Amino acid sequence: MVVVFSKSIVYSAFSLLFTFFGVAGIYVLLNADFLAITQLLVYVGGILVLLLFGVMLTTNTVTIDVKSGTMNIFPATVVIALLAGMLGGIFWTSDWFMSKQTSEIVHTTTTTEIGNALITTHVLPFEIASVVLLVAVVGAAMMARRERANTNP
Amino acid sequence: MTITLTHFLMLSAVLFSLGLFAVITRKNAIMVLMGIELILNSANINFLAFSRYGGMNIEGQMAAIFVIILAAAEAAVALAIVLNIYKRFNTVNVDEISILKD
Known part of the structure; x- marks a missing residue:
C-alpha cells in the first residue's frame, strides 16, 4: 500500500523493499526455496539498488524535491477498483483443479530439480535468457554513455 | 482454516491492482x-501457486525464474532510458515529456 500511495519516492522505494521480502516469504510457503533466495538476491540486491540509484541521480537532493505527484487520480481509482473486484470475483468463485497430492506438506529442496530442468528440458530458454541479459547490459551501457560521447567532440 | 490456492490468487490480484x-x-x-x-511479482506468485497446487511439479518455477531474469534486464535498460531522459529534459515526469506531440 505504502509503495503506491506514499508521497515521497524514497519512502516508496523502502516499502518496496519490505514488499519484496514479503513476496520471498510467500515463495517459501509455496515450496519454492530456490526462487525465494533468487528473489532476495535479484530484487533486493539488484533491482532495488538500481531504483535507488535512479532516484538519487534524477532528483536534486539539495533542493528537497523528492515528492512525486499523481495524475488522473479519480478515473484511475474507479478503473482499478473495478478491475480488482473483477479479478477477485473470478479468482474467488472459480473451481480450480486441485491436485490430490498437495494435502501433505512435502519439504524438499527444489534446487536440484531446477538445475536438472535447466540443462535438460529448458536449455533453449536458458540460452535465450543469457543472450537477452548480455544484450541488456551492453545496451544499457551504450545508452548511458552515448550522451557524453556526442558532446565531447 | 487452511491456506488454499484461492488465497494466493487473491493476494496476487491485490498486488497486481x-x-x-x-x-x-x-x-x-x-x-x-x-x-x-x-506487477511482475504478482505474476510470479501466480506461477508458483499454480505449480504448487496444480500438480505440475517444476514448470511454474522455471517460468518464474525466467520472469525474474527478464525483470532484471528490463530494470537495467529502463534505468538507462530514464537517465538519458533526465539528461535531455531535466525531468523524469512522464506527462511533461511530450515533444513527440508537437
Whole structure:
C-alpha cells in the first residue's frame, strides 16, 4: 500500500523493499526455496539498488524535491477498483483443479530439480535468457554513455 | 482454516491492482518502474501457486525464474532510458515529456 500511495519516492522505494521480502516469504510457503533466495538476491540486491540509484541521480537532493505527484487520480481509482473486484470475483468463485497430492506438506529442496530442468528440458530458454541479459547490459551501457560521447567532440 | 490456492490468487490480484494503479497514476518514471516490478511479482506468485497446487511439479518455477531474469534486464535498460531522459529534459515526469506531440 505504502509503495503506491506514499508521497515521497524514497519512502516508496523502502516499502518496496519490505514488499519484496514479503513476496520471498510467500515463495517459501509455496515450496519454492530456490526462487525465494533468487528473489532476495535479484530484487533486493539488484533491482532495488538500481531504483535507488535512479532516484538519487534524477532528483536534486539539495533542493528537497523528492515528492512525486499523481495524475488522473479519480478515473484511475474507479478503473482499478473495478478491475480488482473483477479479478477477485473470478479468482474467488472459480473451481480450480486441485491436485490430490498437495494435502501433505512435502519439504524438499527444489534446487536440484531446477538445475536438472535447466540443462535438460529448458536449455533453449536458458540460452535465450543469457543472450537477452548480455544484450541488456551492453545496451544499457551504450545508452548511458552515448550522451557524453556526442558532446565531447 | 487452511491456506488454499484461492488465497494466493487473491493476494496476487491485490498486488497486481496496486501495481497497475502505480503505473497509470504516478508522474515519476521511477514510480512507474516500481509499479511494473509489483506487477511482475504478482505474476510470479501466480506461477508458483499454480505449480504448487496444480500438480505440475517444476514448470511454474522455471517460468518464474525466467520472469525474474527478464525483470532484471528490463530494470537495467529502463534505468538507462530514464537517465538519458533526465539528461535531455531535466525531468523524469512522464506527462511533461511530450515533444513527440508537437
